[in-house]
Amino acid sequence: MKPFKGISLALAALAMVMTSGCARHSVKEVYYLVGSNMSSSYWQTAVAGFKKAAADYGVTAKVAGPDNYDPQSERTELQNAVVAKPNGILVSVSDVGVLQPEIDAAVSAGIPVITIDSDAAASKRLFFIGTNNLEAGRLGGRRVVEKLSGKGNVVFFTIAGQPNTEERLKGFKDVFSTQPGIKIMEVVDIKGAAVTAFDKTQQLMAQTGDKKINAFVCLDSMSGKMVADAIKRTGDTSRELVAWDVNPDTLQAIKDGVIDATVVQKPFTMGYVGLKALDEVFHYPPAQLGKDYSSDAFAPYPAFIDTGTAIVDKSNVDGYLAAAQAHAQ
Numbered sequence: 001m002k003p004f005k006g007i008s009l010a011l012a013a014l015a016m017v018m019t020s021g022c023a024r025h026s027v028k029e030v031y032y033l034v035g036s037n038m039s040s041s042y043w044q045t046a047v048a049g050f051k052k053a054a055a056d057y058g059v060t061a062k063v064a065g066p067d068n069y070d071p072q073s074e075r076t077e078l079q080n081a082v083v084a085k086p087n088g089i090l091v092s093v094s095d096v097g098v099l100q101p102e103i104d105a106a107v108s109a110g111i112p113v114i115t116i117d118s119d120a121a122a123s124k125r126l127f128f129i130g131t132n133n134l135e136a137g138r139l140g141g142r143r144v145v146e147k148l149s150g151k152g153n154v155v156f157f158t159i160a161g162q163p164n165t166e167e168r169l170k171g172f173k174d175v176f177s178t179q180p181g182i183k184i185m186e187v188v189d190i191k192g193a194a195v196t197a198f199d200k201t202q203q204l205m206a207q208t209g210d211k212k213i214n215a216f217v218c219l220d221s222m223s224g225k226m227v228a229d230a231i232k233r234t235g236d237t238s239r240e241l242v243a244w245d246v247n248p249d250t251l252q253a254i255k256d257g258v259i260d261a262t263v264v265q266k267p268f269t270m271g272y273v274g275l276k277a278l279d280e281v282f283h284y285p286p287a288q289l290g291k292d293y294s295s296d297a298f299a300p301y302p303a304f305i306d307t308g309t310a311i312v313d314k315s316n317v318d319g320y321l322a323a324a325q326a327h328a329q
Contacts, residue, residue: 029059032081035092036074039067041247042221049271069192071095082106088278092117107290112281116270118164124290129274129305131265133164136309137171140263147240151181152214157197157223160189165219197223201230221245228253254317261313269307
């Protein structure tokens with residue numbers, strides 16, 4: 001019987017080793033996602049991805065940030081997150097000037113920081129996960145040029161000063177610079193208040209002649225529905241409207257023929273991959289947390305993880321609606 005007892009003990013020891021080797025994660029590990037406009041559909045989707053990764057890994061996910069566009073409040077939430085000494089922080093940068101010093105302070109305090117959705121490239125963050133916003137703007141710009149046949153007046157709705165929207169606008173301008181028939185009439189800063197887009201669109205729709213607006217472009221996820229509603233009220237749905245992201249209202253407006261297309265990002269993926277990346281950094285930390293790895297050809301991290309961009313229009317909107325419904329279930 002002794003040999004069997006010895007085998008049993010050996011197997012038990014092996015099981016303990018295997019179990020402890022797999023027990024890499026713990027609910028005591030805490031990761032934060034800090035952003036702005038957190039009540040929006042876009043950010044709720046990002047939060048869902050963040051929490052899904054936390055559930056998969058068995059760690060704790062905490063979310064902080066104002067419900068509206070408020071960089072100062074986001075700054076306070078980031079400071080509070082740093083005080084809590086989490087294992088890592090994801091942050092979307094609503095204003096570089098406001099958030100970058102706090103990102104640097106977090107890294108100096110030994111907390112890994114990765115930016116998502118909107119970057120602060122000159123900060124001490126490890127890297128950026130999100131959309132190639134410059135290319136996304138160019139993608140949208142080509143759509144507008146195609147629909148206007150290279151001639152028409154365009155108005156943009158944006159959140160000025162936010163790195164991602166500024167890059168998108170530059171992408172559109174890059175495309176329009178080769179089209180002398182395309183004229184940017186106005187760039188409207190909605191300052192995070194979507195109703196501003198509704199009111200302004202109603203005014204702009206009344207312009208005629210040389211001042212007639214032929215296309216509206218929304219560079220944020222909130223204003224698309226508002227612009228669509230304002231256009232719909234006039235009964236003139238012939239104007240080109242390009243929105244941003246796949247909010248349910250945006251997708252429905254595409255089916256209704258009010259919005260021509262929307263430029264799609266992957267906020268769920270940003271949140272999901274972001275938490276997993278922080279977890280990896282925590283368990284396998286770099287030799288120097290605050291080092292600028294962008295200039296290191298042998299860096300352990302990429303400078304940027306592109307989560308992808310696409311155009312959604314009537315030809316493929318049903319697939320996106322189906323995917324959203326499946327995810328909701």
